[in-house]
Amino acid sequence: MYEEIQKYIRDVADFPKKGIIFKDITPALNNGQCLQHIVDMFYNRFKGAKIDKIAAIESRGFLLGAPLAYKLGCGIILLRKPGKLPSEKIKEYYDLEYGSAALEIHTDSIRNGERILLIDDLLATGGTTEAACKLIKRLNGQIAAMTFLIELSFLGGAKKLAPYGDIVSFLKY
Secondary structure (H helix, E strand, C coil): CHHHHHECCCCCCCCCCCCCCCCHHHHHHHHHHHHHHHHHHHHHHHHHCCCCEEECCCCCHHHHHHHHHHHCCCCEEEEEEECCCCCCCCEEEEEECCCCEEEEEEECCCCCCCCCEEEEEECCCCCCHHHHHHHHHHHHCCEEEEEEEEECCCHHHHHEEEEEEEEEEEECC
């Protein structure tokens, strides 16, 4: 199944800036059967993991996290870029491989001790996910695992994130 999904991942050179090869998952999302396989892959891995909520990182994490939360029967938390959440929130800054940014989370999105599955489409250097982990920890959530469709292993993100818990990546480059 992984090989079938990989056929739908395209490389885009020099995006979002020169020298970056972007792994574009939109062709996989455009294909209904491929999208079903992707969601089922995540579901089959985490269906017995006792997840209270999924924390999805903007924006492609939303596309994977929402159907997975539905299948697992749990809630979803949106980790967003600054200025997108309407209620009380906290912020965490981080560096990207091509710049810097921040994530925000609503302060009432996690109850003390809830088991959170953190999801995004891609793990690169780990900066975005580390910021998300810090936000979850600040709200007293437990990180059950971090999961990604794609991991760019050569960038070392998994090593950076190891102190936060288990990492599950399905396609590694």
